Every structure is written in C-alpha cells, then in structure tokens.
Amino acid sequence: MSRRTVTVRVARWSATHPWRAIGLWLVLVVVAIGLSIAIPKQQTKDADTRVGQSGEAAAMIEQVNLGGKPSETVLVTDPDGPLDKAAATKALTQLRQKMTAIDAVDSVGEPIWSANGKAALLPIELKGNADDASDNVEKLVAVTSEVQRGSPGLTIEQTGSASLDAGIWKQVGSDLARAEKLSLPITFLLMLLAFGALIAAGIPVLLAFSAVGAALGFYAPLSYLFPDGGSVANVVLLIGMAVGVDYSLFYLKREREERRRGRNTVDAVEIAAATSGHSVVVSGLAVIVSMAGLYVSQDPVFSSMATATIVVVAVAVLGSLTVLPALLAKLGHRVDRPRVPLLWRLNRRIGPGGISRRILAPVLRFPKVALIGSTLVVVALAVPALGMKTETAGLDTLPQSIPEVATMQALQANFPSEGMAYDVVAKSDDKAAAVAGLTRLQKAAVDSAQFVVTPGQSIRVSGDTAVLTLVSVRPDSSADAKVALEQLRGNLVPTAFKSLPDATWAVGGEAADGVDYGKRQADKLPYVIAFVLGLTLVMMAFTFRSLAIAVVTTLLNLASVAACFGVLSLVFQHTWAEGLLDFTSPGFVVSWIPLFLFVILVGLSMDYHVFVLGRIREGVQAGLTAREAVRKGIVESAGVVTSAAAVMVSVFAVFATLGMIEMKQMGVGLAVAVLIDATLVRIVMLPSIMVLLGRKAWWPNKLPAEVADEQQRPARDLVTV
Secondary structure, rough: OOOOOOOHHHHHHHHHHHHHHHHHHHHHHHHHHHHHHOOOEEEEOOOOOOOOOHHHHHHHHOOOOOOOOEEEEEEEEOOOOOOOOOHHHHHHHHHHHHHHOOOEEEEEEOOOOOOOOOOEEEEEEOOOHHHHHHHHHHHHHHHHHHHHHOOOEEEEEEHHHHHHHHHHHHHHHHHHHHHHHHHHHHHHHHHHHHOOHHHHHHHHHHHHHHHHHHHHHHHHHHHOOOOOOOOHHHHHHOOOOOOOOOOHHHHHHHHHHHHHHOHHHHHHHHHHHHHHHHHHHHHHHHHHHHHHHHHHHHHHHHHHHHHHHHHHHHHHHHHOOOHHHHHHHHHHHHHHOOHHHHHHHHHHHOOOHHHHHHHHHHHHHHHHHHEEEEEEHHHOOOOOHHHOOOOOOHHOOOOOOOOHHHHHHHHHHOOOOOOOOOEEEEOOOOOOOHHHHHHHHHHHHHHOOOEEOOOOOOOEEEEEEEEEEEEEOOOOOOOHHHHHHHHHHHHHHHHOOOOOOEEEEEOHHHHHHHHHHHHHHHHHHHHHHHHHHHHHHHHHHHOOHHHHHHHHHHHHHHHHHHHHHHHHHHHOOOOOOOHOOOOOOOOOOOOHHHHHHHHHHHHHHHHHHHHHHHHHHHHHHHHOOOOHHHHHHHHHHHHHHHHHHHHHHHHHHHOOOOOHHHHHHHHHHHHHHHHHHHHHHHHHHHHHHHHHHHHHOOOOOOOOOOOOOOHHHOOOOOOOO
16 A cells, blocks of 8 residues: 555555544634634625626716615505504604614605505615615614504514515525534435444534534635625535535545454554545535636635635535544544444445445446436436526516515515616716607607606716616516516617617616526626536546546536536426425526526535446456456445535435525425435446446556456555545
C-alpha cells in the first residue's frame, strides 16, 4: 500500500494522535459557531437582484428618487356578510390613531371603501426604504392585531411587501425547523439499519450535523462577499446532511470491512483512507466543481448557495479524513457496540450486496438486453421533460396557510387597483414630451380594460425622468404577469412613445422583476450545463486516466437529470399528485429549480459513482476479468451505495413535505433523481456498459494480465485508486 498519498498520511496521523485530531475538530466547530455569533450574516439587497429591463427601470427611478415609499395596507372585512360600515369606521379610526403614533410610519391615508361594499382598506406609507420597512413592520402588525382583538365582529388583517416577506420567512423558518426535526432521526434510523450498532450509526450523523453547523459559521464572514439570498440555511442543511453522512459512511464501511479481514485498527484506517478516503476527496471535488457552476449564472442568490454549499462539502470532506479516523482508532472494535441484536443478525445474514447480487446476475449475463431495457425506461421517464414549463413563483404559488398571502388575495379581489403593478419610466431631455408620452400611455392602457390606475395616483416627475404606475386587472400569477408585461413592452409603451425617438423608457415593477428573473435563468442554463459537464468530464478523465470512463459518467449523469426533469413535469404540471404531496398544482416548475437541480444532481450523482468505479478498478488492477471486476465491485459497494442513497432520498423526501412549493419541487426532484441514479443507473446501466466495453474502458491505463480463476491470483494487500 502506498503511504505517500495525502489521505493516507493524514489518516495515519489522526489515528495515531486521536485526541489531538478530535480536539482540533472541536476547536474548528467552536470557532465557526463563534464566527456566526460575532459576525452578522449579510442579506441581499433589492439592488443586488436587478436584471433585465426591470432592473434598468429600478435604477432610473432610484437615480431621481422617484421610488414610491414602502407601504402596508390594512384590510377590513366582515366574515358574516356585507361590511358593517359603522363598526368598520370605528376600527379604522382606531387604526389611524395608533398607526400615526408609530415612528416608522410616514403617513396614514384616508380609508378607501370597495365598490362592492364588502371591504375597506387603510393605506399606510412608511419611512425609509424597503429594508427599513422590513425592520419595522412588526410594530404595525402588533397594532393591527391589537385593534382586531377589540373588534371581534370584523376581520382586520395586514398585508404589503414587508409583512408578506415576513410571513414567507416565518414559513421558511418553520419548514427548516421541521426538516431538522425529521431528517436527524430518520438519518440515524437508516444508519442503525446499515450498521446494526448504535455508535457506528451515530458517528456519521454527528459528524454531518457538526459539518452543517461549522459551515454556517464560516459562511457568516463570506456573506459580505456573497450575501445570503434567503436560502442558504436550507441548502446547507439539505446538502450537508446528505454528503456528510455519505462520506463518513464510505469510510466507516471500508474500515469495518478491513477489520473483518483481520487487519488491526490503524492498518484498516489506512486502507480505508487510500480507497474510500480517495473516493471521498474526488466526490467532494466533484460536488464543489458542480456547485461552482452556479457562479456562471451571475445571480447573487445562486452565488450565495454555491459558496455555502462549497464550504459545507469542504468541511464534510475534512471531517471524514481527520476526525473520523481518530474516532475509529480510539474506539477500535467498540465502534460496533452496543449492537441491536435483530438488526445485527439481519445484516450478517443478508451479507454484502445480497439484494444487488440477485439483480446484477442477469445484467452481467445479458448486458445488451439490460442496457437497452434500462435506457428505454429512462427515456420514458425523461420524455415529459420536453414539455416542461418554467415560470417564476408568485402569489398563487405561495402556501395559502400564510395569513398575509390570503389577505393579499382578498385585497386584490375587492380592490382591482391593488393588483400587479408596473412602473413605466420615461427619460428625455424634453421633460414635457416624456410626460405627454406617459399620458398617452395611461389613456391607452385604461381604455384597453387590461390596466387601471391607483386612485389619486398621478405621473411622478423629477428632472428629466417621469414615472407612471399601471396596475393589471389580471390575477396575480406568473402567467398573467408575463401576458401583461408583453402587452406593455410589446405594444402599449412603444406605441405611446413612437413619436418620441429620443426618449428612453423601461417597464419595471415587482411583477416585471419576476418575469425578467425567470428569463435570465433560462438564458444562463446552457452556459451552466456546459461549464459543469465540461469540468466534471475533465476531472473524471484525470482521476481515472480514461476518456471512456469520463464520457460514460457524463452520459449517465445526463440520464439521471433528464429522468428527474421528466418526473418533475409529471408531478407539478398536473393535478394527480396534489393530494399525495399536499399542494395545489401551479401548472409549471419554478424557473430557478431546473438550473439548481442540475448542478446539485451532477455533484451528488458523482458521490457514489466514484466509489463504485473505484471498487471496479481495484478488481481490474488485481487481474480480474472485466465481468468479474464489475460483479465484485458492484456487490462489494452495494451496501454502501444503498445506504448512502437511502440517506439522500430520505433527507430530500423530507423537503418534499414542506409548505413552500420551491422546497417541495426541489425535494421531489432530488429524491427521485437519487433513487433512479442509485438503482436503475448504477446497478443496471453502469455495469452493462462496463461489461460491454471490457478492458477498453480503462484505456490507456496499463493493466495486469487477466487471471481467469480468482483463486489463482497472487495475493495483493491493496491497489490504490
């Protein structure tokens, strides 16, 4: 065995100095937690996420300070029927008095009564910008709740950008807490099934959880370069638990295997470091390379996800190469204590690769049939992806359990002028001409019966820039937002400014932001795909010194991703799974999900792919025939792959039960892809391809001559990958 590799040297030092290695890991985790406490995590600002024409409009408005002040709205309705005007007037008067007394409030408007007589609203403008409004909105919510308690016969609710965001983040926090509570015990149970012993089951979970905590701490200072777009904690938990457990699992399984062969603990640790440890490093690099593809999208939210994920993967790899060998060396045979009698005997009875051996036998006997059949299944699953529709998330995709969402929908139903707003910005040296153009636009938009103007709203002018806000009468959905935006940008605005060629204009607003963001992700997807596939192909070719292995890996990754996208389309563009997963079908996949899933899936699929190929290559380099090497490699790695996949699928499935549609789509996509990848792809497609390629798969590696009978092969302690 080569002792020159870094993984072996690090493992040997950790195994021979266990308390130092354990102490250094604890210091690392404590320092990371200290960083998270001492350094406030930075969040993305509105200006960070500006893209396309809507971004240009926002910048033009900001330059001349014509942006509307952040606002909130209190909606008053009667749950039993038509609104009692006297009771509502009393409540609205109390609201005006109490809201005016809040320092963060700039002004409180007069109550507005709906044309249908069923509701009244109170408009409130806040001081400062949107970020200030987010900091102070709880004060307004408290007043609204206080007046509601004093008016039991009315329904008094608050909504607006700040309160809606607060409600969404409250839901996200609740979802994250639920995911933590479910993922930890489920992961521990799966490890208990895999090892049949409490200590062996607890070590991977403990290390993965500590890696997640450390990564969140180290991300805090990095957030000044890559501000959190709001999903960092979710993604770190999702990926950190999956890879952290898997890396420890790979290492621990190999160390136990070598001890069963009679090795002492230190030698077993060194062998595990040279084989599984090497696979862990390659797998970790593959995930890091894949996640780096998110930087290509040039999106601050994706950049924050990429940074945090790279950190958690790096910490997980470090833990599996340092503190894990130390723990194994210190515990020795005690790692298999205390045993759970039934599970322990069951594991011993099944043996390594018991189920996979039965599936694999016909695959190796009829590789062409197996490859054709599995390919047809993958193609059938992938075909629906051709009809995948992607749209941005909107009010209609948010969980109806969020009170502010229901209030916003009720507000728009009773007051059409409170719907999707679009800011049309015009800039010209001739200020009067810009105002005249917007005036023509306002008349044409209102005459089309597709837009209205907020009561009391006029064209706002500052310097050479003028702004008009139009509100669409369509429902607040991504599809309707796209239609309304196309009407404005493609017809109404160009027509209004046709006689003013020197004027520049742009259409923005919150609804336009969503549409432009979705288009940006779709435009960047091909570049991300090319970057990730290109780098992973080069990395696999370098690792295994084989172009054939690199190409096969790339094709199998694409097969898993295509099947995942097909299942996503089947589930979320139709209604048949609504009751099963507790959601209302939006009829589309949220626009950022495909790009994010692609980079995650390529990285995670490499996780155990490298491990399996490493075991196959050990057999080939030991002189086995291609068929026997594949059989031995798949069977010996089957237990680890099955356990690793089970952990990933269970963690991802937890996210499929959450309330936010984005988390649900991400969870379903990842769980399905890993399940397909670990079964159909790795147990059927990969071995059939490897058998058909034979020893050509490893060209130009120099391989030893084949020995037909494994019993006649010269003994070898280990062939490093």
